[in-house]
Amino acid sequence: KLSLRLSQVAAFVPRGSxxxxxxxxxxxxxxxxxxxxxxxxxxxxxxVEGPYQSALKQVKNNNLEHxxxxxxxxxxxxxxxxxxxxxxxxxxxxxxxxxxxDEGKEKLKGVKRLILQPNISAISIxxxxxxxxxxxxxxxxxxxxxxxYEIIVAEPSEITTELTYTERLLGPVLIKKKSAVFKRKWMxxxxxxKNISNQLDLAGKSQTIxxxxxxxx
Ligand code: SAM
Numbered sequence: 001k002l003s004l005r006l007s008q009v010a011a012f013v014p015r016g017s018x019x020x021x022x023x024x025x026x027x028x029x030x031x032x033x034x035x036x037x038x039x040x041x042x043x044x045x046x047x048v049e050g051p052y053q054s055a056l057k058q059v060k061n062n063n064l065e066h067x068x069x070x071x072x073x074x075x076x077x078x079x080x081x082x083x084x085x086x087x088x089x090x091x092x093x094x095x096x097x098x099x100x101x102d103e104g105k106e107k108l109k110g111v112k113r114l115i116l117q118p119n120i121s122a123i124s125i126x127x128x129x130x131x132x133x134x135x136x137x138x139x140x141x142x143x144x145x146x147x148x149y150e151i152i153v154a155e156p157s158e159i160t161t162e163l164t165y166t167e168r169l170l171g172p173v174l175i176k177k178k179s180a181v182f183k184r185k186w187m188x189x190x191x192x193x194k195n196i197s198n199q200l201d202l203a204g205k206s207q208t209i210x211x212x213x214x215x216x217x
Contacts, residue, residue: 095124
């Protein structure tokens with residue numbers, strides 16, 4: 001059974017897509033998409049040998065070799081022009097997803113939709129998307145096994161979208177939906193930063209005491 005996280009990524013794949021899943025690991029997502037007949041075909045890209053072998057095995061066990069091609073290589077370099085209309089990149093940090101997109105910019109021509117699920121730093125992805133004329137069209141936030149995940153869906157845009165810092169940090173769509181998970185995430189962040197700030201204050205004070213003591217001695 002697919003994790004809630006990956007099934008939410010899958011939910012954003014339009015029926016009939018040709019999907020490339022980059023950093024596919026076990027190829028769970030492409031197998032699911034093809035079995036559900038959401039994707040007509042898929043490419044699973046993986047750069048590390050172990051996960052690449054897992055992907056091959058998973059595709060073979062599902063008898064999907066005629067519909068899913070597993071390719072070894074970094075990021076979008078495994079793709080030829082026009083091969084995929086939807087690209088999914090999930091389960092990595094935002095900066096790594098950005099690096100993959102940036103290094104593979106040329107391969108994005110003709111891609112109609114990006115579905116990105118960063119484990120951290122979604123803002124870095126939104127920044128990259130805006131800079132390269134992609135528009136955030138959908139977003140979701142979910143909690144699974146005590147972890148909170150964001151999913152960002154982007155489509156090519158003729159014009160550059162302007163987003164405020166708050167929108168880039170919190171997500172232009174998520175900020176409107178204000179779901180319970182969204183509120184929990186930002187309350188947790190707030191508490192964390194407040195603790196750090198308090199600790200810095202305390203550290204600052206003890207330093208002053210130490211300095212005063214040094215002066216007296
Ligand atoms: N996408 C799956 C998911 O969401 O469950 C797997 C996530 S797994 C934590 C990240 C995978 O990305 C690893 O298998 C890793 O080897 C792969 N990876 C990391 N950098 C990559 C790159 N530049 N190109 C392709 N795969 C990469």
